[in-house]
Amino acid sequence: MAREFRLGGAPHLPAATSVQTVMLKVLLALLPGIAVSVIWFGVGLLLQIALACVFALLAEAAMLQLRGRPLRPFLSDLSAPVAAVLFALCLPPWAPWWIAAIGMLSAIVLAKHLYGGLGYNVFNPAMVGYVVVLIAFTRELSAWPALAAGSALAPGEMLHAVFGGGQPWDAMAQATPLDTLREQLGQGRTLAEIRSGPAFASAAVRGEWLALAWLLGGLWLLQQRVIHWQVPVGVAVGVIAVAAPLWLYDSGRHASPLFHLTSGATVLAAFFIATEPVSGAATPRGRLLFGAGVGALCVLIRRYGAYPDGIAFAVLLMNAVAPLLDRWLHPRVFGRSK
Amino acid sequence: MIEAVLALSGLGVLLGALLGWAAVRFRREDAPLVDAIDRILPQTQCAQCGFPGCRPYAEAIARGAADINQCPPGGEAGIQALAALLGREAKPLDATHGSEQPARVAWIDEEVCIGCTKCIQACPVDAIIGAPKLMHTVLIDACTGCDLCVAPCPVDCIYMLPASSGIAVWRAPRPAAARLQNITFLRVP
C-alpha cells in the first residue's frame, strides 16, 4: 500500500542557527566589556541596561501589536535587547530614566519599525536612539563619573539620580578623556600638557583596558562567524589612515592613531556597532569600505566636529551610503570575469 | 545692498546658463517611447484593447489617448511594467476590455472544417495555414491565443484550448511567504 508523506523543501536538515542564537552570541560577547565598565563606572550601567531593555521590549511589543504582527517570534529574537545594551553602553551610568525611554523609543519605533521592522531598518537603531538623546539632552549625557577610585555613587544616590531627578552636578561629574582632550586642545594646550593633567592619566589607561575587553568579545564573535572580519579591519584602517597623517604632521596637537583606537567607543564600534548587519554593507569589499568610512569619519568628527565622540554620527552617515557601496562593489561571480 | 543683489543675480544667470548648456550637451537619445511600450505588450494582436493591434495601442498610450490597463493578455504584470516605464500608478485591469485568461491556443476540428479561409484571413499573425477547399490547421507555436479566428468560422469548428501544461512549463511557486511579513518594495540596490 503506497504511503503518503508531507512535503518540505531542501535542505532536509535541522537549521544550523537562528536569529535568536546570533543575537545571544552578541550579548555574550558584550559581557567582558560590560564587566570592565561596571568596575570603572559603577553598577549604574547595569541599571541603564535594564531600563533600556525594558523600554525597548515595551516599544517593540507596542509596535508589533499596532502593525498586526505576531509577538512571540519577534520579541524572542533578542534584537531589541541587543540594541538596548549597545545604547545603554553609551550613556553615563546615572542618566535619568527618561533618557533610556526616549532613546529606546526613537530606536525601536523611529529607526526600526517605521522602516519595516526587523531586517528593514536603514539606520542603526541603537545609534539613532543615542544621537536623538545626545542632541536633545546634551547636558545629561556629558556628565561622566570621575575615574578616580571611590568616586562611584552609592546605590541609594544612584537610584536617586536615575529616578528622582537628582543629577549630581557637582565636582564628581567629569568629562570623558575625549571630552577633556577636545576642550583643552581648543584652549590651546598641547597633548603633552593635557596628558600630564589630572583628568587624563588614569582615564586613558582604564580606557585601554575597556578596549581590550571589547576586543576579546569581538574576536570571539569573529571566530563564531557572527560578524565579518572586513568591518573591524576596515574601521582600524580608516582610523589609522586619517589619524596617522595628522599625528605625523603635528604630534603636539593631534592624538596618535593608537589613542584613537583605544579610547572612546572605537573598538566597541568596530566589533559591535558597525557590524550591525541590517544597516551595514552586504558585500565583502563593501564592508571594508564601510568600516573604513566609519573609522575615518569618526576621527574627523572627533578632531574637527562639535561632539567628543564621532562613532554614532560616523555610523549613521555610512549607513546612508551602504547601499551605494554594495551596488558599486559587487563581488565577482564564479565563472565570470567581473 | 546693491552689490549683493548684483552678485546673486549674476550667480543665478551663470548657473542657469551652465544648466542650459548641460541640458543640450548631455541630452540622452532615448529609444522612442512607442518602441519601449510595444516591447512590453504581449503581441497577441487581439484588439481587445480597442485598437487594431499592439502597435496602434502602444502609439495611443504614448500620445495619451489610451490608458495602460486595457490589455488582458498582458495582464497585471504588463500593467505593472507599463506603469514602471511611464512613471504612473498601476491600476487594475479594465474589465470592459476583457479579463486575464491562462494562455490558450486555437485548434481546428478537422472533421468539421469546410476550407472557407475565413479564419486564415482573420488571423493577425498568419498562424493558420491552408487554402480554399483544403484543410486548415493552426500552427501552435505561432498562435497567440487572440480568439479572432473563432467568430468568423461559419461552422464553429475552432476551439480555444489551454496551452501546453505539464512538467515542461511548470512554474515553481513562490514559497508561501511567511505570515510575518507582507512588505514588498520595488527596488533594493
Place this chain on the structure above:
Amino acid sequence: MSSSIALHGFHGGLRLPGHKIAASAASSRACPLPPTLILPLGQYGGSLAQVLVAPGDRVRRGQLVARADGLAANVHAPAAGSIVAIEPRPVPHICGLPASCIVLAVDTDADTDDRAICFPPMVEWQQADAQSLLERIADAGIVGLGGAAFPTATKLGYPIELLVINGAECEPWIACDQMLLRERAQEVCTGARIMRQIVGATRVVLAIEDRMQDAAEAVRAALDSSTDIELVEVPTIFPQGGERQLIRVLTGKEVPSGGYPVDIGVLCHNVGTAAAVYRAIVRGEPLLERYVSVTGHGVLAAGTWRVTIGTPVEWLIAQAGGYSGDAARVVLGGSMTGTAIATDAVPIVKASNCVLVLTTDQLRDPAPELPCIRCGECARVCPAQLLPQQLHWFIRAADWDAVESHALIDCIECGLCAQVCPSHIPLVDWYRHGKTELHLRADAQQRADAARKRFEARTLRLAQAQAERTERLAARQAVDEESPASDPIAAAVQRAAARKRSEGGPEHGA
C-alpha cells in the same frame, strides 16, 4: 597511483557531519524484482521518449520499449514481463505532477529468465572507432548517473583534454558511489578508459573525497600501478562533488558562467556512468540497474542496494526493513539537494542515487520564517560566489532584470545558503521559483517577438496586395480609355481570360 597534484580551493562550501556509515557498512545487496516496474518516458529537459510498445505486449529483459527523442534516452525493459499500461504515474520530479510512464508487470520467473536481449559485447573496444562506441552508449540508454540524467553519448561528443571521473560524493548521507567504487572499481576504471578513447583526452583523473578510504584502496588495487588514470583525493567539503567546484579544485580553472565544462576542455562524468559505459560496451548490457543507498533514521535497515530501474520506492524501503515508527519524510537524493516525495509509489529512475527516510527530529523545525537580517552568511558559503541575499530580495520584488544580472542561472541549488540562514528563509525554493519565472519570461519574450514579426509581415503583405490591386485597376482603366468603342462586356471577358493566363491559378488569401 595516487597523484599529488596541486589542489585549488573554491569559495564557500561547508564541512557537513557525515552520515555515510549506515549506508556503507555492509556490502551492497541486490534488490529483488518488484511485481511492477514503472518506467517514466520523460527525461532531461522534459523531452519524451517515443513509445514502441502497447498495453498487452510481452517484453523480454533488455528489450527497447521507448526510443530516444531529443534529450530523452532509450528506455529498456529491465525485466521480462508484459506491458500493463502507458499512463501518467507519480514520478520523482519536484513539481509533483504525474508524467507518462510505461507500467510493466514483471513475470514471476523473471529472475531466472535467461532470454534477455543484449547487444553484442565489444570486447575489442580498443580497436573500435569513437562513432561506434558512442552509438552503443546511446543505444544502451545511458545517462548521467550523478543526478542530472543528461544523455551521456551527447556529452561525450566533443574532444577534450581532461576527463574527470567524479567519485567525490559530497552529500552527507549518500554512499552509492562509494560502494560502487569499493565493489566494482575495475568496471569504473575500464569505463573511464573507454570514455578517454572516445574523447581523446590526454589526462584522466578519478576524484574521490578524502574520507572514502575504502574506495581509494579499491581503486588503487584496480589500477594496479598503471598510470593512465590518476586517483586524486579531494577535501571533504560540501559541495565538492559539484562539477564546477570539482573542476576548479583540480585545475584552478572556472567553467564560464552560463557555459559548460567543454568550453575549457574538461569533461566530468559520474563513476556510475563510467561503470554503465563499461557494461554497455564490454558486456553489451543496456542500463537496467544502479546502486541506490537507502538510509536515514526512518528505515529500519539502512544499506546500499543494486536496484532495477523502475522499482517503486515503496518496494525498496520494504526490502530495507520498512519504515521505523517516526518516519516523517522521504527524500529522493541527499539531505542538502534531495527532493521530498509525496508518495512512495514513485519509481527509482536512472538519476536516483538515494532514498533518504527522515524522522521528525532530523527535519527542520517548522518555525516561522523571519525577515532577512542581512547577516551575509549565505554569501559566505555560496560556492557559486553569488549574493543569495540580494537574489532573494529581487525575486521577492519580481525585479527580473536585476535577478538576471545577479547571475541566478549560476546557482547550483546546493542548499548551503538556506542551511546557514538564521532567519530560516527557504532560499532554494525562492531560487527555483526565480529560475522558472525567468525561463518562462524569456520564452514569452521570444514568442512575443515572433508574433510581432509575423504581424508586421502580414501587414506588409496585405499592403502589397492592395497596392497591386490598385495598380491593376488603374492599368485596366487606361486600357478602357484607349479603346472606348469596343463592347465593354467582351472586353471584360477578355481581361478576365488574360488575367487567368498571367497568374496561372486561383488567388490565395486576401
